[in-house]
Amino acid sequence: MAHLKVENLGLDVPLYVHAERTTNSWLAALGGAALSSPKREFVTLLDGVSFEANEGDRIAIIGRNGAGKSTLLQLLTGAYQPTRGSIDVDGTRHALMNMSLGFNPEATVAENILLRGAAMGSPLAYAREMVRPVLEFAELGEKSNHRLRTLSSGQRMRLGFAISTSVQHDIMLLDEWIGTGDAEFIEKATTRMMDRVGGSKIVIMATHSLSLIRRTCNRAILIDRGQLKGRGSVDRVVRKYKDMMARHARHGT
Numbered sequence: 366m367a368h369l370k371v372e373n374l375g376l377d378v379p380l381y382v383h384a385e386r387t388t389n390s391w392l393a394a395l396g397g398a399a400l401s402s403p404k405r406e407f408v409t410l411l412d413g414v415s416f417e418a419n420e421g422d423r424i425a426i427i428g429r430n431g432a433g434k435s436t437l438l439q440l441l442t443g444a445y446q447p448t449r450g451s452i453d454v455d456g457t458r459h460a461l462m463n464m465s466l467g468f469n470p471e472a473t474v475a476e477n478i479l480l481r482g483a484a485m486g487s488p489l490a491y492a493r494e495m496v497r498p499v500l501e502f503a504e505l506g507e508k509s510n511h512r513l514r515t516l517s518s519g520q521r522m523r524l525g526f527a528i529s530t531s532v533q534h535d536i537m538l539l540d541e542w543i544g545t546g547d548a549e550f551i552e553k554a555t556t557r558m559m560d561r562v563g564g565s566k567i568v569i570m571a572t573h574s575l576s577l578i579r580r581t582c583n584r585a586i587l588i589d590r591g592q593l594k595g596r597g598s599v600d601r602v603v604r605k606y607k608d609m610m611a612r613h614a615r616h617g618t
């Protein structure tokens with residue numbers, strides 16, 4: 366049974382802040398930028414977040430820009446270690462975020478598929494089997510032996526998407542992903558993504574698309590300034606989010 370439980374999760378990170386420069390001369394400003402040393406402070410990006418996901422759950426993480434949604438997903442993937450609290454996971458998890466990161470520009474397209482396959486934990490024989498279907502999905506068959514750096518940014522995104530979605534996992538963690546490639550590819554990518562969502566036991570997604578959330582999710586959590594502000598049914602949490610946005614608009618915050 367896939368299961369995920371997050372208790373009292375918190376993350377503080379060091380932040381290097383430069384003193385405000387008071388000079389009006391660009392030369393002095395440049396000198397200041399080169400010579401002044403930044404001060405280290407700690408900022409709390411997330412605090413006291415608790416929730417649970419059971420098999421079948423599709424949970425949306427909702428919140429304004431900078432609320433802490435991606436930070437929470439990064440903690441859930443294990444990319445960041447929490448400062449406080451705990452994450453208990455049963456099941457294999459896979460993150461679909463930053464899909465075009467982690468390529469080696471000097472290696473060929475096919476070699477990059479093998480490298481990413483290995484990085485995703487696939488045995489070499491399985492990674493080899495990934496090459497052809499990934500090339501086909503990304504429509505990059507004729508570029509197989511070209512160096513990755515010769516691909517356009519859209520082609521790189523298509524490749525990243527095709528690799529990242531080539532394996533089905535129990536728990537899928539999804540950050541805002543729409544916008545991969547051109548219109549035709551987006552349609553194909555959406556179909557594959559929905560397949561992956563359907564095949565996952567638990568899905569947790571951060572997105573600003575309320576229509577996607579309504580179509581896909583059964584529950585939601587609301588994050589603001591790194592704190593949990595609501596959780597429950599999609600309708601209830603979306604209403605809370607809209608009320609919060611209206612309040613912020615009224616008070617100009």
Ligand SMILES: Nc1ncnc2c1ncn2[C@@H]1O[C@H](COP(=O)(O)OP(=O)(O)OP(=O)(O)O)[C@@H](O)[C@H]1O
Binds near residue numbers: 431
């Ligand atoms: N490594 C870091 N060091 C310092 N601050 C960070 C770091 N990573 C993120 N932040 C800050 O933490 C806050 C939350 O960022 P996060 O990316 O989680 O927001 P988000 O809810 O996903 O926003 P968006 O909807 O804009 O994608 C932001 O204010 C961001 O500037």
